[in-house]
Amino acid sequence: MSNTNKSNIRNFCIIAHIDHGKSTLADRLLEKTGTIEKRNMIKQVLDDMDLEQERGITIKLHAIQMKYKHNDGVDYVFNLIDTPGHVDFSYEVSRSLAACEGALLVVDATQGVEAQTISNLYLAIDNGLEIIPVINKIDLQNAMIDDVTDQIIELIGCKKEDIILTSAKADIGTDDILNAIVNRIPPAKIETEKPLRALIFDSKFDIYRGVVVYIRVFDGSIKEGDEIKFFFSGKTLIAEEVGHLRMGRVKTDILKSGDVGYLIAGIKDVNESKVGDTIFKVSEPVSEPLPGYKEVKSMVFSGIYPSATDEFETLRDSLAKLKLNDAALTFQPETSVALGFGFRCGFLGMLHMEIVQERLEREYNINIITTVPSVEYKVYKTNGEVVLVDNPSLMPDSVKIDYVEEPYITANIITPTEFIGNLMKLANERRGIFVATNYVDAKRVDLHFEFPLSEIVFDFYDKLKSYSRGYASFDYDFKDYKKSDLVKLDILLNGDSVDALSIIVHRDKAFEWGKRLCTKLRQLIPKQMFEVAIQAAIGAKIVARETISAMRKNVIAKCYGGDISRKRKLLEKQKEGKRRMKQVGSVEIPQEAFHAVLSLD
Amino acid sequence: MSGIYIHIPFCSKRCNYCDFYLITNLNVIDKFILNLKIEISLSGESYTQNQFDTIFFGGGTPSVLSHNQIEEIINCLHTHFSISSDAEISMEANPEDFLDKKVSDYRSAGINRLSLGVQSFVDSELKFLTRQHTSEEAQSVINDAFKYFDNINLDIIYSLPSQSKTDLDFSLSKAIELGIKHISAYTLTYEEKTVLYKSLQKNLVKRNPDLLEAELYSFVSEKLISNGYDHYEVSNFAKKNYQCRHNLKYWQYENYLGLGPSAHSFFNNTRWNNFRDIVKYNASIEKNILPVEELYEVSKDQRHLEFIMLSLRSGGIDFEKYKNLFNVNFK
Numbered sequence: 001m002s003n004t005n006k007s008n009i010r011n012f013c014i015i016a017h018i019d020h021g022k023s024t025l026a027d028r029l030l031e032k033t034g035t036i037e038k039r040n041m042i043k044q045v046l047d048d049m050d051l052e053q054e055r056g057i058t059i060k061l062h063a064i065q066m067k068y069k070h071n072d073g074v075d076y077v078f079n080l081i082d083t084p085g086h087v088d089f090s091y092e093v094s095r096s097l098a099a100c101e102g103a104l105l106v107v108d109a110t111q112g113v114e115a116q117t118i119s120n121l122y123l124a125i126d127n128g129l130e131i132i133p134v135i136n137k138i139d140l141q142n143a144m145i146d147d148v149t150d151q152i153i154e155l156i157g158c159k160k161e162d163i164i165l166t167s168a169k170a171d172i173g174t175d176d177i178l179n180a181i182v183n184r185i186p187p188a189k190i191e192t193e194k195p196l197r198a199l200i201f202d203s204k205f206d207i208y209r210g211v212v213v214y215i216r217v218f219d220g221s222i223k224e225g226d227e228i229k230f231f232f233s234g235k236t237l238i239a240e241e242v243g244h245l246r247m248g249r250v251k252t253d254i255l256k257s258g259d260v261g262y263l264i265a266g267i268k269d270v271n272e273s274k275v276g277d278t279i280f281k282v283s284e285p286v287s288e289p290l291p292g293y294k295e296v297k298s299m300v301f302s303g304i305y306p307s308a309t310d311e312f313e314t315l316r317d318s319l320a321k322l323k324l325n326d327a328a329l330t331f332q333p334e335t336s337v338a339l340g341f342g343f344r345c346g347f348l349g350m351l352h353m354e355i356v357q358e359r360l361e362r363e364y365n366i367n368i369i370t371t372v373p374s375v376e377y378k379v380y381k382t383n384g385e386v387v388l389v390d391n392p393s394l395m396p397d398s399v400k401i402d403y404v405e406e407p408y409i410t411a412n413i414i415t416p417t418e419f420i421g422n423l424m425k426l427a428n429e430r431r432g433i434f435v436a437t438n439y440v441d442a443k444r445v446d447l448h449f450e451f452p453l454s455e456i457v458f459d460f461y462d463k464l465k466s467y468s469r470g471y472a473s474f475d476y477d478f479k480d481y482k483k484s485d486l487v488k489l490d491i492l493l494n495g496d497s498v499d500a501l502s503i504i505v506h507r508d509k510a511f512e513w514g515k516r517l518c519t520k521l522r523q524l525i526p527k528q529m530f531e532v533a534i535q536a537a538i539g540a541k542i543v544a545r546e547t548i549s550a551m552r553k554n555v556i557a558k559c560y561g562g563d564i565s566r567k568r569k570l571l572e573k574q575k576e577g578k579r580r581m582k583q584v585g586s587v588e589i590p591q592e593a594f595h596a597v598l599s600l601d
Numbered sequence: 602m603s604g605i606y607i608h609i610p611f612c613s614k615r616c617n618y619c620d621f622y623l624i625t626n627l628n629v630i631d632k633f634i635l636n637l638k639i640e641i642s643l644s645g646e647s648y649t650q651n652q653f654d655t656i657f658f659g660g661g662t663p664s665v666l667s668h669n670q671i672e673e674i675i676n677c678l679h680t681h682f683s684i685s686s687d688a689e690i691s692m693e694a695n696p697e698d699f700l701d702k703k704v705s706d707y708r709s710a711g712i713n714r715l716s717l718g719v720q721s722f723v724d725s726e727l728k729f730l731t732r733q734h735t736s737e738e739a740q741s742v743i744n745d746a747f748k749y750f751d752n753i754n755l756d757i758i759y760s761l762p763s764q765s766k767t768d769l770d771f772s773l774s775k776a777i778e779l780g781i782k783h784i785s786a787y788t789l790t791y792e793e794k795t796v797l798y799k800s801l802q803k804n805l806v807k808r809n810p811d812l813l814e815a816e817l818y819s820f821v822s823e824k825l826i827s828n829g830y831d832h833y834e835v836s837n838f839a840k841k842n843y844q845c846r847h848n849l850k851y852w853q854y855e856n857y858l859g860l861g862p863s864a865h866s867f868f869n870n871t872r873w874n875n876f877r878d879i880v881k882y883n884a885s886i887e888k889n890i891l892p893v894e895e896l897y898e899v900s901k902d903q904r905h906l907e908f909i910m911l912s913l914r915s916g917g918i919d920f921e922k923y924k925n926l927f928n929v930n931f932k
Contacts, residue, residue, distance in 0.1 A: 527811075549812060556788055556818060556835050559914060560659075560851050561606055562865035565872055565899075568907050 009188040009258040010181050011079045011216065013096060015121055016106035017114040017473065021136040025106060025168040025177075026064075026080060032174055033066035033078065036247055062202070063096075063214055063260055065244045070182050078181060079245075079260035081201065081216075083120070088349030090477065091296055092202070092328075094123050095276045098292055099201040099216035099260060102130040102185030104177065105156070109135045109143035113151045113440060114473035115414040121155070131156055132164065132180045139167040151441050188258030189218075195284035196220030196228075198255075198263075203273045205324040211267035214245070215279060216260050218290060222279070223254040228265065231278040231289040237265040270327045296328050298346025299407070299478065300353055300457055301390035303334060303371035303500060304360070305342030307591060311366055312341050318364035319343060322356060329356055334391065338500040338589070339369055344391055350457060369591050371500045375453045378405040378481050393499035395488040398539050405481040407453040410435070413464065414446050415472035422467040423447060430455035431506060450479060454504070489514055489543075491521070492535040493587045500594055514544035520596040522546040525589055532587050603648075603868070604655040604850040605682065607637070607674060608861030609663040610879060617731040617800075618758075620792035622863045622877045623661045633879065634670055636886040638677045640860050643891055645681025648858065654685040655847035657692075662718070664694035668706035675711040689714055689846045691754075696742040697734040704742070708749040714845070715746055716754040716785075722775040723768045726761055730789075731796075736775075743779050752843060754783035759821060760814045761789050762806045769817060770824065777828045782843035786821050787836050788814055834915040852915040854908050854926065862892070871898050901927070 016022035030036045066078040081100055083093045097103065103124045107113055124131060133152045138145055149163055164180060166173030202214040215222075222228065226239045241264040243251040255261045267273050275296070278289035306315045319331050330346035347353040353373060360366050376390040380402045389395050411432075415423055420437075427434065427449050435448035456476065464472050487510050491501040501521075505513050514536030521534050527548055536544040559567060611630060612623045656678060658671065671692065678684060691714040692707060704715075721727055722736045734742075746753055755776050759769050776784055791798045791808060800806045809817075822832050830838035834852055837845070850857050859866040863877040873896035876882045885892035899907065908926060912918040923931040 557790055558785075558787055558836060559834075559911070560848065561857060561859055561867070562863070562874060564851065564867070564907055564911065565865075567910060568903060571906060571910060 007187045007190045007258050008074055009077045009079070010102070010185045011081065011100045011188050011258075011260055012102040012104060012181060012185050013081045013083050013100045013124075014104045014106055015083065015117060015124060016136075017108065017111070017117045020106050020108035020111065020114075020117070021168045022106055025104070025134075025136065025166070026082070028168050028171060028174045029066060029078070029080065029177070030064070032178060033068045035064065035066045063099075063245050065246055065260065068178060068182075070178070072182070076182055081260065088347075088352040089328075090119070090123065091294055091348075092275055093120055094127065094292065095199070096201045097124050097127045097129060098290070099199055100127075100129055101188060102132060102181070104132050104134050104181075105152070106134045106136050107148055107152060109137045109145055109148050110140050112144065112148050112444065113155060113414065115412045115446070115475040116473060118155065118414065118446070119412065119475040119477070125156075130185050131158070132177075132184055133158055133162060134164045134166055134173075134177065136166050136168055138165045139170045139172060147441060147443075151444070154441060190257045191219040192221060192257045194219035194257070195286050196222055196226075196279065196281045197286055197290055198222060198279040199290045200230075200273055200275055200277045200279065202275060203267075203270045203327070205270055209241075209264050211264075211270050211273055211324075212249070213263045213265070213267065213273045213279075214260075215255070215263055217255050217257050219257055220281070220284070221254050221256040222263065222281075227282040228279050229282050229285075230273065231280060231286075232293055233272055233274060233277060235267075235272050236282060237267065240264045240266055269324055271323070274327055296348065297478075298328070298330050298376075298390075299349055299453060300347045300373050300375060302345055302347070302353060302373040303336060303339065303342050303391065304331070304345050304357070305336065305339040305369045305371075305500075307367040307369050309340050314364070315343070315360070315366055315368065318360055318366055319345070321364070322359060326356070328352065336371070336393070336500045338498045339371070339594075342369075346390070350461075369500075369594055371594055372503055373457050374504065375407050375457060377486070377504060380404070389504075392488055392502040392504045395502075395504060398487070403483055404486045406484045406486060408450050408479045408482050409453050409456065409476040410479045411449045411451055411456070411474060411476040412446055413449065413472055413474050414440060414444060415468050416444055419468040419472055420445060420447070423464070423472060426463055426467045427451070430460060451476070452482075452484065452506075453478070487538050489517075490537045491517060492533075492537055492542075493525075493589070494533055495535075496587070497537075498589070501596070510538055511543050514538075517596060518544045518546040521593055522548055524593040524596055525587070528587060530586070602654040602685070603651050603856040603858065604657065604847045605653050605678065605684075606657045606659060606847070606857060606859040606861075606864055606866075607663075607678075608859065608864040608875075609658055609660040609666060610862050611660065611665045612662045613665055614731075614733060617796040618789060618792070620795050621661070624879060627665060629879065630666065630670070632883065634666075634673065636883050637674065637861055639886050639889075640892065641674075641677050642681050643886075643889065644858065644860060648682060651856070652683050652685060653858075654688045655850065656684070656688060656690045657847040658690075658712075659693050661693075662695050662698065663692045664698035664702070664707075668702070668710040671707060671712065672710035689752075691716055691845065691847055693718065695733065696739040699742045699745065700738065704746045705749050713750070714752040714754070715750045716756065716783075717743065717746070719743075719755045719776075720758045721761075721768075722772040726764065726768065726772075729761060730758060740775070740779065743781070747780065752783070753781055754785060754845065755781050757784060757786040757821075758789050759786060760809050760817050762809065764809075764817075766817070766820060769820065773821065773824050777825075783837070783839045783845060784825060784830065785837050786825075788818065849915075852911045853919075853922075854911060867899075870904065871896060873897070 014022045014025060063079060063081045068076045068078055070076055081096045083096045105121055135145060135148050137143060149160060152163055164173055164176045197219040198215040198217045200213050200215055204212050206212050222239055222242055224239055224241060228239055229236045241251055242255045242261055243249050244261045249262055276293040280286045306312050323329050328348045331343040334344040335341050357370055360368055374390055374392055376388050379387045379389050379396060381396060381400050382402045413423055431452055433450040435450060438446040440446050464474050485507045486504050487507050489503050489505050489510050490497050518534045518536050525548055529550060531550045532548040534546045535542050610623050611627055612625055615625060690712050692712045693716045695718045719739045720730055720732055724736050757772060791801050801808060825838045826832055830840060832838055833844055856868045858868060862875055862879050862882040865874045873893050875892045876894045882892045918931060920931045
């Protein structure tokens with residue numbers, strides 16, 4: 001069969017918005033192909049991390065191989081490559097798309113096309129994938145099959161009869177999908193005679209075997225014992241084991257052109273096997289890597305500190321362990337006057353940040369304090385120097401700054417037309433620049449904007465949902481840096497600046513932010529034994545002030561026989577509470593205060 | 602010297618601000634007294650080496666008991682404990698109870714210190730606190746009581762919503778004028794589960810801001826000090842030689858024994874408390890077992906903390922006593 005362009009391998013993925021039924025559809029395919037028996041199936045097997053199941057988001061991509069005997073008598077091999085569904089992971093999505101020849105575009109019949117679906121669809125089209133449109137959940141009462149059909153035709157210019165109608169839940173149309181995978185998705189191209197070129201589309205850390213690399217072999221073949229090299233990282237290794245991905249890893253002798261599988265090569269850290277890198281054999285050097293490799297760049301930064309100072313080492317170890325499995329996470333030690341020793345961490349986006357924080361707390365059981373997220377600013381100094389600043393407290397003195405640039409993104413917001421007004425207002429509040437409007441169909445539009453990234457870092461998504469009663473969806477992509485009139489806003493408590501509360505804001509918004517932040521902090525910081533002044537300042541200029549009056553009582557209640565142990569327990573509890581507060585100068589600050597900016601409204 | 606506290610968990614009616622354990626069904630009093638006497642006899646066996654010089658009847662409202670019942674209990678205590686002849690024997694009472702009972706009878710029963718739940722001399726305030734007496738009734742009861750008791754305490758509650766300083770001044774002046782030797786003055790607290798707390802949540806009443814409360818607190822302190830009272834504990838004021846000897850045991854880290862439902866004890870670095878629920882209390886006694894619900898030894902660290910807290914609330918830290926208790930100098 002080698003050296004023929006007509007292979008029986010079909011490599012594909014599923015593009016869908018969250019909750020549009022990707023996982024359920026995957027379950028049906030696994031069932032129909034006998035990859036897994038129905039009774040063994042926990043709901044939605046592809047999402048195997050707890051967190052993923054809870055959030056309904058596939059965070060890390062996975063792949064699975066299915067064997068399918070079609071009614072044409074041929075045995076087919078399907079490799080379903082799962083893709084993360086969130087914008088933070090768009091590069092990883094693009095690499096798993098690059099490992100495929102086709103994509104099932106799944107749209108919920110009750111919801112219609114969403115922004116995220118469109119951006120991933122464009123990524124798939126860019127990668128030259130054959131798109132098979134699928135309308136799911138057609139059995140639901142409020143299914144709008146005709147409307148959604150029109151949207152899809154408008155979007156990809158297909159024919160009505162190309163669209164498959166299904167209900168993955170009720171197992172309607174699954175055979176049509178299997179049929180389309182066989183007949184419409186181009187067979188994997190077989191180039192066995194060429195030197196090996198394999199694409200890394202994901203990797204995962206296994207505590208027993210080290211890094212397991214997920215690969216798509218485009219040219220040549222790879223087998224145990226091969227001496228291989230990673231094109232971009234330059235690492236040379238010996239392949240220890242290769243195999244297919246079924247419900248677990250299934251060891252094979254060889255992976256050949258067209259195959260999707262895994263590779264184990266004694267790699268200790270996922271950073272050595274970066275997504276998008278090309279693997280080749282040392283004995284058959286190639287001059288051209290597979291296209292599309294990109295260094296993943298952190299977009300959002302935040303300080304992570306242990307809430308108890310004696311947990312610093314534990315936090316460092318935990319971050320290091322997380323990084324083994326998450327090449328996109330970056331961290332380096334930093335210190336804060338307010339919070340002590342911690343780490344400045346870089347994330348792909350807000351969701352990525354939340355996931356890391358949650359995993360630290362849940363899986364590693366560390367209480368952490370996180371500072372206000374920041375983007376990375378380009379600061380042009382008067383002496384001609386250019387510095388990157390991802391921590392507001394490290395912003396150079398204003399007199400030394402010539403000007404500052406901040407990252408901008410392009411955003412697509414898809415919304416029913418009735419919310420256009422609201423969303424224009426939101427965009428205006430967030431310094432959005434309107435670019436264009438495209439009608440998706442008669443009732444829905446796709447609004448294009450440019451936004452400063454910093455403006456969407458704080459609660460933008462929640463706002464978007466509330467301004468559109470949950471109907472609008474949103475997707476973004478980094479664009480470039482633009483010059484902005486930005487200032488650093490400091491928060492002072494009784495005259496001491498709290499570095500962890502500093503933020504960088506647009507000058508026009510600084511007064512308003514300062515005022516709101518002070519008000520919020522006044523609610524969050526408990527009364528102390530003395531008066532506390534909360535001030536917001538730009539440089540030496542105070543722009544807002546609130547005062548927390550001193551605590552004056554709580555001790556004048558009665559204290560007789562039975563009250564003594566109760567009062568002692570209160571004191572002990574208070575002492576424990578203080579341990580979790582941070583002391584700045586003479587003022588104790590509870591953890592929530594460090595999130596005040598995030599919950600401003 | 603140690604103290605004995607007797608808890609009488611009965612009240613004829615619950616006040617809106619009260620969250621203490623108490624029973625308003627007075628039919629169970631006889632059975633309670635029977636069991637209390639058994640508890641006294643059971644407990645007495647362990648304290649044959651200890652001398653007691655204070656007894657305090659608290660509640661609830663001990664004055665819902667007849668003078669005969671009080672006398673019965675005091676006699677029983679004398680039988681099973683070694684009680685000094687000059688012991689301070691206090692009883693809490695509500696003014697309205699002495700409208701049909703004679704104060705003199707309680708003096709004859711052995712009580713020598715009376716603590717009256719007057720709370721205020723302003724009728725509208727008494728009504729707000731759902732008390733059962735009027736200002737005039739209280740004054741007449743006090744005047745009568747002075748014929749038999751020299752040592753009388755008044756409980757005062759202040760910082761009521763929208764209470765004026767003039768009204769507070771009126772109540773304090775009245776107490777001073779009547780010749781009261783001891784005053785316990787508390788700010789109104791809003792305890793969960795009380796009727797008052799519910800009113801607060803429904804915004805029917807408004808809690809005074811801390812600043813105002815602090816101001817009223819200073820006012821009370823200054824007023825009483827300038828009239829010859831010693832501010833000897835956070836909420837307590839007394840003329841010379843009229844400090845409550847029983848309460849001082851709590852604050853000076855002395856031993857005390859609590860008898861009756863929900864009573865707390867502290868003896869030889871051990872704390873324990875009796876069952877709150879009178880049914881459990883009775884059931885335990887009927888099996889001849891002391892009705893102790895929870896008992897634990899107070900650790901050294903905890904004792905440090907308690908001693909310092911209590912000292913700071915009352916006369917300040919007594920370094921000599923600290924050294925005796927903990928075998929180290931205070932630093």
